[in-house]
Amino acid sequence: MYPLHFSLALALLTAAAGAAAQAPITHEQALAGNVTPGDAPGYPVTISVPGHYRLMGNLQVPSSTGGIHATVGGVTLDLNGFTVGGPGTCTQSGANNVVTCTHYALAHLADRDALSGIRFQGRGNTVRNGTVRGFRGHGVSGGDTVLEDLVLRDNRYSGFSSFAVGHTSRVSGTRILLNGDHGVHSASYLIFERSAAVKNGGDGLQTGGALVTDSVLTNNRRYGIASSSNPHSTVRGTQLRYNHLGPISGGVLSQGGNYSGGALF
Amino acid sequence: MHGDTTPRRGRGPDGAAALLVGAAVVLTTVAPMAVLSPHGPAGAAAATSAPLPRWETGAALPAMPAAAVVKPAPPSSPEAGQARVWRERHTIVIAARQAPRAEVARQLAALTGVDPQRPAAVLHGARPLTLHWRGSDAAEAWRRVLGAQAGHALQCDGARCRLWLIAQPAAAAAGVDTDGSVDAPPAADLDPVTDRPPAEAGHDGTADAGADDGPPPTWEPTQPDPPGLFPAR
Numbered sequence: 001m002y003p004l005h006f007s008l009a010l011a012l013l014t015a016a017a018g019a020a021a022q023a024p025i026t027h028e029q030a031l032a033g034n035v036t037p038g039d040a041p042g043y044p045v046t047i048s049v050p051g052h053y054r055l056m057g058n059l060q061v062p063s064s065t066g067g068i069h070a071t072v073g074g075v076t077l078d079l080n081g082f083t084v085g086g087p088g089t090c091t092q093s094g095a096n097n098v099v100t101c102t103h104y105a106l107a108h109l110a111d112r113d114a115l116s117g118i119r120f121q122g123r124g125n126t127v128r129n130g131t132v133r134g135f136r137g138h139g140v141s142g143g144d145t146v147l148e149d150l151v152l153r154d155n156r157y158s159g160f161s162s163f164a165v166g167h168t169s170r171v172s173g174t175r176i177l178l179n180g181d182h183g184v185h186s187a188s189y190l191i192f193e194r195s196a197a198v199k200n201g202g203d204g205l206q207t208g209g210a211l212v213t214d215s216v217l218t219n220n221r222r223y224g225i226a227s228s229s230n231p232h233s234t235v236r237g238t239q240l241r242y243n244h245l246g247p248i249s250g251g252v253l254s255q256g257g258n259y260s261g262g263a264l265f
Numbered sequence: 266m267h268g269d270t271t272p273r274r275g276r277g278p279d280g281a282a283a284l285l286v287g288a289a290v291v292l293t294t295v296a297p298m299a300v301l302s303p304h305g306p307a308g309a310a311a312a313t314s315a316p317l318p319r320w321e322t323g324a325a326l327p328a329m330p331a332a333a334v335v336k337p338a339p340p341s342s343p344e345a346g347q348a349r350v351w352r353e354r355h356t357i358v359i360a361a362r363q364a365p366r367a368e369v370a371r372q373l374a375a376l377t378g379v380d381p382q383r384p385a386a387v388l389h390g391a392r393p394l395t396l397h398w399r400g401s402d403a404a405e406a407w408r409r410v411l412g413a414q415a416g417h418a419l420q421c422d423g424a425r426c427r428l429w430l431i432a433q434p435a436a437a438a439a440g441v442d443t444d445g446s447v448d449a450p451p452a453a454d455l456d457p458v459t460d461r462p463p464a465e466a467g468h469d470g471t472a473d474a475g476a477d478d479g480p481p482p483t484w485e486p487t488q489p490d491p492p493g494l495f496p497a498r
Contacts, residue, residue, distance in 0.1 A: 223416070232404060235418070240431075247431050248416035251408050254429070258418065265418045265429040 022054040022078065025068075030059060043067060044119070050074030055082040055130065063087050063103065063136055066115050070142075073122025079130020079150070084117045086134035090154045090178045092199045097221040097244040099201030101180040103136045103156040112157045116141040123167060139179065143167030143188060150174040158185040159200065165208075171195050182206045183220065197224075204243065209233050212252075218242045223249040224260075348394070350376055355424070357406045358399040366391040369410050377403045378425035387415050387430045 025035055025045060033041035036048045044066040047053060050073065059082070061067045067084040068077065090101040106112055113119055117132035120142025128148035132139040132155070139152035143164025152159035152174065159176035162169050162185070170191040176183040176198070183197025184190060186207040196216040197204035203226040204217035210225065210233040217224035217240045224240035226249035227233040236255035240247035247260040254265050343349055348364035350357070350372035357376060361369050367388040374381035391414040398409050404421040407428065411417050420427040 232408065232419075246416050248418065250413050251404075251411055251417045251419060253404060254418040254420050254427075256420070260431045263418075263429050263431050265420075265431065 022052040024056045025053055025059075026056045027059050044069040046071060047075055047077075048072055050122075052076045052078065054078045055080045055084070058082045059084045061086050061117070061135070064115075066119055066137065067117040067132070067135065069119045069121070070125060071121050073120075073124045073144075075120065075122070075125045077118065077125070077127040079128065079132075081130055083131040083133060085131070086117065086136065086155075088134040088136060088154055088156060090156075090180055090201070092178060092201075092219070092221075097199070097201075097219055097242075099178060099180055099199065099221055101154070101156050101201075103180070105156070106136060112137040112161070113141045116161070117152075117155065118142075120145050123164075138181075138185075139176070143169060145169045147171045147174050152176045152183075153178050155179045157181040158183065158202070159197070160184045160186070162186040162188055162190075164188060176200065182222075183217075186210075203249070204240075207233065212236070212238050213255075214238065217247075220244070223247065225252065226250065227252070346393075348372065352376055352424075353399075355401050356399050357401065357403060357424075359396050359406060359409065361394045361396045363393045363395055366394045366410065366414060369394050369396070373406060373410055374428070376424075377407070377421070379428045383430055384411070384415075384428065391415070 023035070029035055030043055030045045031041060033039050035045050038048050039046040042065075043059075043061045045059070045068045047068065047070040053075065055078065059067055061084065063086055067086070070077070088101055088103040090099050092099045106115065115135060115137035116139065117135040117137075118127055118140045119137075120127075120140075123144040125142060125144070126146040126148070127140060127150065128146075129150070131151040131153070133151070133153045135155045137155065138157045138161040139155040139159045140147060140150075141161045143162040144167035145160075145162065146169065147160060149172070153176070157179065158181045159179040160169070160171060160183075165187050168189045168191065169186060170193070171184060172191075172193050172195060174195045176196065178199050180201045182202035183200040183204045184192065184207065185202070186205075188208050190205065190207040190210040192205060192210055192212045192215055194214045196218075197220065198216060199219045201221045203222045204220040204224045205212065206223075206226045208228040210227055212225065212233065212235045214237040217238060219242045222243065222245045224243040224247045225233060225235065228250075232251060232253045234253045234255060235258050237257035239259050241259065241261040256265075258265050343360050343362050343364070345363045346365075348359070348361035348369045350359050350361075350369060352358070357373075359369065359373070365388075367385040370384035370388050371381040373379075374384055388411075394410065394412075396409055398406065400406065402421075403424055403426050404419045407417070407419055407421075407426065415430050418429040418431060
């Protein structure tokens with residue numbers, strides 16, 4: 001019986017090690033290609049296998065392409081404190097919160113996804129712990145996605161974009177600033193918690209409904225939050241100040257503790 | 266024992282009186298039930314016109330007066346420019362036809378415990394409202410009335426609400442589209458250095474459609490960055 005126990009334990013250990021393994025991604029590997037099967041040399045890095053991936057350094061991405069493209073769901077991407085960066089920058093100036101970016105505007109909507117810093121095509125993906133900045137498209141693009149502890153900035157369009165209808169995403173502990181368009185542009189319901197969308201060229205959040213808690217939506221070019229009213233967005237403990245067109249477009253349900261400068265609600 | 270209607274023999278005068286009382290109670294119970302039957306008024310009429318049972322005493326019970334049938338209110342179709350907001354039990358009903366939105370809001374405010382002055386003032390000059398709606402959700406009622414005409418926040422507890430109107434209808438005034446459902450390509454690429462958000466054609470939910478600066482805000486002017494929000498570049 002002992003050999004059988006030993007074999008079982010070995011098999012379990014092997015499986016656990018495999019599950020916990022995080023495939024590393026570096027700039028050099030990106031240039032070399034084959035990070036996963038089908039990944040061509042150069043950017044974007046294509047992830048075609050579900051699993052954990054971990055950045056081991058900054059990725060310096062040229063303006064003509066996106067950074068990381070996950071073609072499957074079930075991908076967890078740990079940026080490990082590093083940056084997926086393109087060359088663009090944005091600045092805000094003037095009393096009207098206008099944001100000006102160095103990147104060209106893109107002619108086609110699809111290009112905004114293709115030229116995003118991180119693009120998720122499947123469902124159930126997670127990206128955390130790092131910075132995505134300077135891209136011609138969005139910072140992060142994809143539905144049914146979890147974003148945790150990120151900085152999304154200086155991207156030509158939205159910090160985070162999700163046009164996958166019915167795919168709820170969650171943004172936690174994330175700062176989204178100085179993007180040329182909305183901080184978050186989501187066609188689906190959004191959970192936005194302990195995060196900031198500030199100084200963006202559009203709305204702080206433009207969503208098809210959201211639960212916004214303990215967050216800051218300030219200094220945006222348009223509204224702090226502009227959302228579909230069906231379902232109502234629900235807001236709690238959130239600052240909505242200094243947005244050029246006002247704190248809210250449409251209506252929200254308040255759970256209290258919000259402040260718009262003119263009203264505590 | 267009220268339901269015990271089995272005829273019996275050999276009762277004295279006291280027993281007959283008790284039976285009469287019991288039968289009366291049974292009938293007063295049955296008649297309203299007939300009115301509420303799923304057959305509606307016709308069923309109720311049939312029930313009241315049916316032959317009354319005769320009892321052992323041989324005396325027919327006095328005919329019950331026909332119960333009043335509550336008809337549903339006729340569909341509300343107010344005249345143009347008018348509105349009615351009322352409550353039917355737990356349901357709020359809004360009937361408005363090209364009505365001043367401020368007036369609809371005033372009536373809804375009275376119904377939901379909101380100070381009617383503020384919404385009426387803010388919505389003065391807003392687009393007229395045509396709406397036929399009924400529902401139990403007071404927040405939804407407010408959403409239907411206010412729409413995108415005024416940024417607002419609501420707290421509703423059952424039928425009573427608190428309403429904050431925290432932005433004037435700037436989007437409508439400025440012609441800024443807030444519908445993010447459709448995107449359109451830009452008319453032309455811009456100079457990479459002065460890439461100001463272009464005025465894109467069509468209904469674009471992006472900021473690019475909102476290049477118009479719009480009216481000056483009446484709430485708060487832009488202020489310096491809140492401290493600690495921005496990481497060092």
